Amino acid sequence: MKTVAWIGLGFMGNPMSKNMIKAGYTVRGYDIDPDAISRATKNGVIAAYSVAEAVKGAEVIYTMLPTGKEVKEVLTGPNGVFANAAPGALVIDCSTIGIDTAGEIHESADAFGARFVEAPVSGGTEGARDATLTFMMGGKDEDIPQAAEMLKPLGEYIAHVGGPKAGQAAKVVNNLIMAVCLTVNCEATALAERLGLDLKAMFEIIIRSSGDNWTFRTWNPAPGVVAEAPSSHEFKAGFKTWLLAKDLSLALTAGRSVGLNISTAEAAHALMSNHVQNGGADMDATSLVLTMSTEAQKATQNKAVA
Numbered sequence: 001m002k003t004v005a006w007i008g009l010g011f012m013g014n015p016m017s018k019n020m021i022k023a024g025y026t027v028r029g030y031d032i033d034p035d036a037i038s039r040a041t042k043n044g045v046i047a048a049y050s051v052a053e054a055v056k057g058a059e060v061i062y063t064m065l066p067t068g069k070e071v072k073e074v075l076t077g078p079n080g081v082f083a084n085a086a087p088g089a090l091v092i093d094c095s096t097i098g099i100d101t102a103g104e105i106h107e108s109a110d111a112f113g114a115r116f117v118e119a120p121v122s123g124g125t126e127g128a129r130d131a132t133l134t135f136m137m138g139g140k141d142e143d144i145p146q147a148a149e150m151l152k153p154l155g156e157y158i159a160h161v162g163g164p165k166a167g168q169a170a171k172v173v174n175n176l177i178m179a180v181c182l183t184v185n186c187e188a189t190a191l192a193e194r195l196g197l198d199l200k201a202m203f204e205i206i207i208r209s210s211g212d213n214w215t216f217r218t219w220n221p222a223p224g225v226v227a228e229a230p231s232s233h234e235f236k237a238g239f240k241t242w243l244l245a246k247d248l249s250l251a252l253t254a255g256r257s258v259g260l261n262i263s264t265a266e267a268a269h270a271l272m273s274n275h276v277q278n279g280g281a282d283m284d285a286t287s288l289v290l291t292m293s294t295e296a297q298k299a300t301q302n303k304a305v306a
Helices: 014-024 035-041 051-055 068-074 097-114 123-129 141-151 166-194 200-208 214-218 243-256 261-278 285-303
Strands: 003-007 026-032 061-064 090-093 115-118 131-138 155-162
Touching: 003 014, 003 051, 014 026, 014 035, 014 061, 014 123, 014 243, 026 035, 026 051, 061 068, 068 090, 068 097, 090 141, 097 115, 097 166, 097 243, 115 141, 115 166, 123 131, 131 141, 131 166, 141 155, 155 166, 166 200, 166 214, 166 261, 166 285, 243 261, 243 285, 261 285
Parallel strands: 003 026, 003 061, 061 090, 090 115, 131 155
Antiparallel strands: 115 131
């Protein structure tokens, strides 16, 4: 039975590591949060209490962390993965870290003589739980076949996008679309509510009409409309607002790097950033609808007073 290491046992890493165990692998896992380690051990993950301990003897090492900053520290630091991995081990990062950071990590991997493939995911916590994720791989051709094989227990669609940085480029484009859809879903829900429409009835109409989109069906912003959506569970985070704002920032950075003005991303980023500042940072991103509704009520009240 092969031993793999898993660094990052949060909302995504926990169910993903569990699916590797289901596939017959021994998983040794580490997270800076002791509670995350405790939850993972209930799934059968062997607890490690440092990066070095987690990666010792592992043939494949996965990372699933919030931002590029954490990924870079974990992989390239003096006590990190590249410095402690066994010779020939394959490192697969599934995080969303941005194009430039991915390039820097590929360069560090080369300097360490390490094998590295970026494989950001799409599909959310539901996809992580059900092993239906989509992976976008970027890396050297010789490392891709093994990476693809090692991602099969976790996803339904595994794409080799291109060389170093290509996987993150694809993820930036995908998340730009997703984030703008999620933002406009919140605007539309707030508008429908203010117009006195039945939100459940509107859901049934929209999923059969031209306004349909994956985020509307899966992460509907209206409480009680989709039973598994975060909105129906007091907006407990599946995808935190600050993370979505981060992903939109990555898209804006990518746009500037090629001279492209992405106006819809700018608008969505401004709305999400405002929601972060209004206390929604760690809530699910669809909780943006709450800030929108509150601001609409204030505007109506101010208009009435005037």
